Amino acid sequence: xxRDITLGQYYPTESVLHRLDPRVKLWGTLLYVMSLFLxxxxxxxxxxxxxxxxxxxxxxxxxxxxxRGLKAVFVxxxxxxxxxxxxxxxxxxxxxxxxxxxxxxxxTAAFMVIRLVFLITGSxxxxxxxxxxxxxxxxxxxxxxxxxxxxxxxxIAMMMSIALTFIPVLLEETDRIMKAQQARGADFESGNIxxxxxxxxPILVPLFVSAFRRANDLAxxxxxxxxxxxxxxxxxxxxxxxxxxxxxxxxxxAYLAAIIAVAVIF
Amino acid sequence: MRLPFCIGCMExxxxxxxxxxxxxxxxxxxxDGFVRAIDEVSxxxxxxxxxxxxxxxxxxxxxxxxxxxxILRPTEGTLYIDGMDSADSDKIWDIRSTVGMVFQNPExxxxxxxxxxxxxxxxxxxxxxxxxxEERVKESLITVEMLGHRKASPSKLxxxxxxxxxxxxxxxxxxxxxxxxxxxxxxxPVGRKEVIRAIRALNDVENITIILITHNMxxxxxADRIYVMNKGRMVMSxxxxxxxxxxxxxxxxxxxxxxxxxxxxxxxxxxxNIPEGILTRKELCEAxxxx
Numbered sequence: 384x385x386r387d388i389t390l391g392q393y394y395p396t397e398s399v400l401h402r403l404d405p406r407v408k409l410w411g412t413l414l415y416v417m418s419l420f421l422x423x424x425x426x427x428x429x430x431x432x433x434x435x436x437x438x439x440x441x442x443x444x445x446x447x448x449x450x451r452g453l454k455a456v457f458v459x460x461x462x463x464x465x466x467x468x469x470x471x472x473x474x475x476x477x478x479x480x481x482x483x484x485x486x487x488x489x490x491t492a493a494f495m496v497i498r499l500v501f502l503i504t505g506s507x508x509x510x511x512x513x514x515x516x517x518x519x520x521x522x523x524x525x526x527x528x529x530x531x532x533x534x535x536x537x538x539i540a541m542m543m544s545i546a547l548t549f550i551p552v553l554l555e556e557t558d559r560i561m562k563a564q565q566a567r568g569a570d571f572e573s574g575n576i577x578x579x580x581x582x583x584x585p586i587l588v589p590l591f592v593s594a595f596r597r598a599n600d601l602a603x604x605x606x607x608x609x610x611x612x613x614x615x616x617x618x619x620x621x622x623x624x625x626x627x628x629x630x631x632x633x634x635x636x637a638y639l640a641a642i643i644a645v646a647v648i649f
Numbered sequence: 650m651r652l653p654f655c656i657g658c659m660e661x662x663x664x665x666x667x668x669x670x671x672x673x674x675x676x677x678x679x680x681d682g683f684v685r686a687i688d689e690v691s692x693x694x695x696x697x698x699x700x701x702x703x704x705x706x707x708x709x710x711x712x713x714x715x716x717x718x719x720i721l722r723p724t725e726g727t728l729y730i731d732g733m734d735s736a737d738s739d740k741i742w743d744i745r746s747t748v749g750m751v752f753q754n755p756e757x758x759x760x761x762x763x764x765x766x767x768x769x770x771x772x773x774x775x776x777x778x779x780x781x782x783e784e785r786v787k788e789s790l791i792t793v794e795m796l797g798h799r800k801a802s803p804s805k806l807x808x809x810x811x812x813x814x815x816x817x818x819x820x821x822x823x824x825x826x827x828x829x830x831x832x833x834x835x836x837x838p839v840g841r842k843e844v845i846r847a848i849r850a851l852n853d854v855e856n857i858t859i860i861l862i863t864h865n866m867x868x869x870x871x872a873d874r875i876y877v878m879n880k881g882r883m884v885m886s887x888x889x890x891x892x893x894x895x896x897x898x899x900x901x902x903x904x905x906x907x908x909x910x911x912x913x914x915x916x917x918x919x920x921x922n923i924p925e926g927i928l929t930r931k932e933l934c935e936a937x938x939x940x
Contacts, residue, residue: 514762515762516761516762516763516766544760544762545760547762548759548760548761548762548803551802551804552756552804555804597754597756597757600752600754600757600758601757601758601760603715603720603752604750604752604757604758604760605760605770606720606745607718607720607745607749607750608745608749608750608760608770608771608774608818608819608822609742609745609746609771609774609775609822610770610774611742611774615776616773616774616776617772617773617776617777617778617779617782618773618779618782619765619766619769619772619773619779619782619783619786620779621779
């Protein structure tokens with residue numbers, strides 16, 4: 384049961400967005416998220432929605448899949464909406480007892496929720512169209528300039544990709560430890576939440592021990608295959624900008640210009 | 650059959666009275682004493698040999714393996730790999746790309762998220778050009794018959810397949826020698842056969858020196874030479890036939906000979922006319938028919 388968890392939400396299909404260089408997608412996501420906070424007007428939302436909808440269509444990922452990410456943050460959306468509706472001062476629309484609903488409140492609540500939905504959908508487009516290993520490659524290369532500030536970019540990217548490789552292995556191990564303990568009478572399924580959490584401790588201890596042992600084995604295996612850090616390392620499939628990546632940059636710039644124009648004019 | 654000696658053979662590995670000691674500490678971290686994991690081991694291995702190292706648990710065979718690509722350095726004595734001193738820290742990367750290592754647990758040596766990436770790891774570390782890496786990955790995967798799985802995720806493969814990918818990962822370095830530290834210990838019989846077949850093909854076709862560390866007797870009958878270790882010492886050596894013709898001595902070293910060899914030995918002791926050092930079932934049948 385524990386192995387049903389899917390990690391990273393890559394949706395394998397064929398599309399322009401899938402083929403784009405991960406660096407473009409990373410910068411694009413960052414830019415899109417920032418752009419959402421640049422405008423206040425209704426026109427700005429139209430520009431942002433048109434851009435988002437065309438990305439969704441281009442990605443060939445089913446909309447249902449895309450919206451699944453929203454389920455997880457539903458509570459946050461609801462709380463944001465409620466707080467905005469009741470806490471914003473302004474022209475009173477409805478009032479009973481001590482609670483007042485204002486027109487401004489409704490307006491900010493709606494816009495806030497739309498903004499959050501855009502933000503989450505926008506970033507999930509990136510994770511849906513990029514494999515985890517492309518993503519770490521993109522981070523390593525896209526953030527390479529941070530090395531000047533002594534940020535160990537290669538090491539962080541290597542750690543991320545090893546963590547990704549080991550997630551299925553450790554999940555399997557957890558499953559095995561749980562079964563071994565269930566076979567000896569451990570109970571993980573009954574009782575209240577505190578009792579169940581306590582039952583997890585005897586799983587975590589052996590899991591940690593084995594994770595350290597695996598880490599040691601892996602380190603030796605990596606060294607014996609001549610791993611010596613990022614210095615002088617080459618790549619099987621090095622990231623290289625193609626025409627479409629430059630074009631994507633152009634599109635992103637055009638979008639940014641449109642948003643700034645809208646923010647200034649309206 | 651290779652000749653027992655040959656003039657002009659390339660010597661690949663030579664060790665002279667190799668000793669490795671590690672410090673044993675008690676619970677408080679105080680030095681408790683020294684443990685000799687390897688005790689004056691001398692070896693000579695030529696290019697293209699198929700060597701098997703046998704020994705019970707804790708006999709020092711894995712420690713010896715770790716010396717061969719400079720993960721551990723000798724405490725005393727010398728070890729030369731392809732003419733390079735293993736204690737010389739300038740040569741460490743040359744030694745590691747000359748002698749590749751395959752370990753017991755295939756899961757703990759996978760670095761890439763897909764097979765192809767994992768095989769490419771070593772050549773990437775050596776700073777080889779992308780196009781050449783791609784060629785090496787392809788040819789290594791063909792050698793271990795795993796090309797069809799190049800885009801697969803390692804977690805979806807069987808144990809034998811994972812271990813063959815691990816071998817391909819080492820092959821992509823173009824090593825002269827591959828050391829396999831109990832590569833079949835965690836595999837089922839089918840996986841075992843796959844891996845042993847791949848290893849033999851490497852030795853026969855590519856002329857890569859193989860050092861197979863194991864305690865499975867059935868796997869070593871193909872070796873050119875067997876070394877038996879116990880308690881850090883090299884206690885027996887010779888061709889499989891020579892070593893297996895002394896089952897009592899092997900048993901003293903906590904090893905059991907293959908069933909066929911054992912049976913032949915017992916029949917011989919009981920007075921039948923059967924030669925020493927029978928290795929395969931076929932040989933035994935023929936010997937019994939003749940006697």
